[in-house]
Amino acid sequence: xxxxxQILQYILSGLSTGAIYGLVGxxxxxxxxxxxIVNFAQGEFVMLGGMLSVFFLEVVKLPLWLAVPVAILxxxxxxxxxxxxxxxxxxxxxxxxxxxxxxxxxILLRGLAMLFWGKDTHALPPFSGNEPLTLAGAxxxxxxxxxxxxxxxxxxxxxxxxxxxxxxxxxxxCAHNRRAASLVGIxxxxxxxxxxxxxxxxxxxxxxxxxxxxxxxxxxxxxLGLKGFxxxxxxxxxxxLGTVIGGIVLGLLESFGxxxxxxxxxxxxxxxxxxxxxxxxxxxxxxxxxxxxx
Amino acid sequence: MKREVVKFIIFAALVMLAxxxxxxxxxxxxxxxxxxxxxxxxxxxxLLGFAGQxxxxxxxxxxxxxxxxxxxxxxxxxxxxxxxVLAAVTVGGLAFVLGFPILKLKGHYLAMATLGFxxxxxxxxxxxxxxxxxxxxxxxxxxxxIGSLTFDNDLKNYYLIWGVTLLTILLxxxxxxxxxxxxxxxxxxxxxxxxxxxxxxxxxKVQIFALSAAISAVAGSLYAHTMTFISPTSFGFxxxxxxxxxxIIGGLGSxxxxxxxxxxxxxxxxxxxxxxxxxxxxxxxxxxxxTIFMPGGLVRGIPxxxxxxxSRLTGKRGGNAQTG
Numbered sequence: 001x002x003x004x005x006q007i008l009q010y011i012l013s014g015l016s017t018g019a020i021y022g023l024v025g026x027x028x029x030x031x032x033x034x035x036x037i038v039n040f041a042q043g044e045f046v047m048l049g050g051m052l053s054v055f056f057l058e059v060v061k062l063p064l065w066l067a068v069p070v071a072i073l074x075x076x077x078x079x080x081x082x083x084x085x086x087x088x089x090x091x092x093x094x095x096x097x098x099x100x101x102x103x104x105x106x107i108l109l110r111g112l113a114m115l116f117w118g119k120d121t122h123a124l125p126p127f128s129g130n131e132p133l134t135l136a137g138a139x140x141x142x143x144x145x146x147x148x149x150x151x152x153x154x155x156x157x158x159x160x161x162x163x164x165x166x167x168x169x170x171x172x173x174c175a176h177n178r179r180a181a182s183l184v185g186i187x188x189x190x191x192x193x194x195x196x197x198x199x200x201x202x203x204x205x206x207x208x209x210x211x212x213x214x215x216x217x218x219x220x221x222x223x224l225g226l227k228g229f230x231x232x233x234x235x236x237x238x239x240x241l242g243t244v245i246g247g248i249v250l251g252l253l254e255s256f257g258x259x260x261x262x263x264x265x266x267x268x269x270x271x272x273x274x275x276x277x278x279x280x281x282x283x284x285x286x287x288x289x290x291x292x293x294x
Numbered sequence: 295m296k297r298e299v300v301k302f303i304i305f306a307a308l309v310m311l312a313x314x315x316x317x318x319x320x321x322x323x324x325x326x327x328x329x330x331x332x333x334x335x336x337x338x339x340x341l342l343g344f345a346g347q348x349x350x351x352x353x354x355x356x357x358x359x360x361x362x363x364x365x366x367x368x369x370x371x372x373x374x375x376x377x378x379v380l381a382a383v384t385v386g387g388l389a390f391v392l393g394f395p396i397l398k399l400k401g402h403y404l405a406m407a408t409l410g411f412x413x414x415x416x417x418x419x420x421x422x423x424x425x426x427x428x429x430x431x432x433x434x435x436x437x438x439x440i441g442s443l444t445f446d447n448d449l450k451n452y453y454l455i456w457g458v459t460l461l462t463i464l465l466x467x468x469x470x471x472x473x474x475x476x477x478x479x480x481x482x483x484x485x486x487x488x489x490x491x492x493x494x495x496x497x498x499k500v501q502i503f504a505l506s507a508a509i510s511a512v513a514g515s516l517y518a519h520t521m522t523f524i525s526p527t528s529f530g531f532x533x534x535x536x537x538x539x540x541x542i543i544g545g546l547g548s549x550x551x552x553x554x555x556x557x558x559x560x561x562x563x564x565x566x567x568x569x570x571x572x573x574x575x576x577x578x579x580x581x582x583x584x585t586i587f588m589p590g591g592l593v594r595g596i597p598x599x600x601x602x603x604x605s606r607l608t609g610k611r612g613g614n615a616q617t618g
Binding site for chain 1: 348398399400401402405406407409411414417420535542572577
């Protein structure tokens with residue numbers, strides 16, 4: 001393989017992992033914009049997506065086309081239950097207690113997954129075969145195409161939902177100003193619940209489409225969650241294209257870092273970027289600053 | 295203040311007498327680790343409980359202390375006592391420098407930044423194989439010694455570690471009741487209000503971050519010399535979360551609460567052997583449960599609970615919802 005083919009290969013793999021980070025990041029951004037909560041348990045819904053699909057496929061013996069939606073639905077219900085049982089009962093909802101409770105929730109979900117499914121890694125079969133396609137000398141798996149397609153679909157769906165449906169508009173209103181939203185008759189608590197449902201569904205979807213490529217296990221949620229957060233930070237916590245672009249930037253940097261520098265430090269790249277952006281431009285790369293309310 | 299002195303003397307006396315009935319039992323070994331974890335929890339409590347600044351990367355400071363001591367004594371044969379001081383100063387200094395940009399962040403962002411920082415160091419511990427031995431660990435760290443007295447069994451280590459821990463507790467109790475302690479609590483409640491009252495919020499936060507990191511590094515050094523073997527898994531994200539859990543369960547801002555939290559979280563997995571891998575579920579459940587039902591931690595939660603039960607038992611004393 002010559003250098004240009006190698007570079008093309010890195011770009012392709014960077015794009016596909018980046019799309020996953022972007023999807024996970026969208027989950028963070030959706031909850032953050034309507035509740036100002038950073039949901040540390042977001043990564044666990046990604047794990048749940050993958051693990052539940054494997055479970056429904058191999059234990060319950062559902063066909064793949066049915067196992068996937070059932071897995072997404074179950075993960076979404078878990079997200080809803082998480083909001084009702086852990087977030088809503090919180091009386092003193094300070095940022096500190098919210099951080100701690102979502103971390104607690106994520107540990108609990110991960111532990112339960114380990115309890116039910118053990119510590120083994122599982123593979124989900126690719127959606128449409130494993131025959132690699134060749135593209136200008138670089139190889140690409142059909143699963144990569146699935147990832148690109150689902151990502152585009154989610155971005156479009158999100159845009160339509162947030163701009164053209166009444167619930168989506170109501171959620172954007174909550175993101176701008178919760179009190180004003182409740183004054184015009186929007187049920188803020190319900191919108192919070194919706195945002196948890198939506199982001200766990202998107203997270204689960206990301207976990208499912210990546211599972212055939214990278215395998216899945218009870219603890220994949222930690223890293224995917226953190227990288228997704230990193231993507232959301234690059235995109236300035238916007239629930240739109242910014243976060244997906246952030247994810248793709250991160251995916252490309254990682255892919256080139258692993259290829260040309262060192263694969264051992266691959267994971268460190270994301271966190272160095274995260275720290276740099278938090279310190280230098282905490283409002284994200286594509287946003288203008290806002291003043292802080294006291 | 296007088297009450298604090300009495301409290302400390304009673305606590306210190308109990309700690310000093312605890313090994314007597316235990317002799318060289320297994321429990322004594324566990325109590326050594328309770329000591330190290332108490333030291334860490336008290337250090338984190340300075341930051342989390344008093345100043346209200348979260349850190350999800352404290353295991354990194356603990357690890358840096360352990361590796362500095364481990365590498366410099368096992369591979370280069372330097373004086374361990376000197377290295378402990380050196381490690382504390384180095385790690386404290388590093389935290390001081392890093393603290394300025396990091397502690398500018400608030401809430402969730404601060405949590406993520408410290409988390410990212412902790413993971414970067416975890417990766418470094420794993421990848422610099424030439425120095426740290428990588429994932430397979432660093433063996434052959436010598437025990438500490440004063441002249442011919444080598445701290446090579448649980449009893450000696452117990453007194454060494456608890457000696458340091460008690461001194462640190464004394465320091466923190468003093469700090470909490472000083473002008474600095476009051477300023478920190480002011481920052482906890484409102485940074486803007488604290489600044490208006492003339493507190494140099496930024497510098498004070500960074501200073502307490504550095505102090506907390508330095509104490510954690512000392513705990514790391516002591517851990518390395520007690521265990522004589524260290525590997526990166528002891529210094530990962532899970533341990534950072536465990537430390538936060540200890541502080542929360544004990545009670546934010548309560549120094550003896552940190553001891554309760556550390557003791558509970560160190561003893562629990564030992565007592566529930568069957569739990570082994572699944573103790574992580576208990577942590578998660580404890581964190582969620584405590585945050586919802588006992589936001590003040592055990593230190594405030596238990597008396598509140600007793601009072602509540604008492605008022606239930608005696609009827610209308612508490613004047614709660616039942617009496618209308």
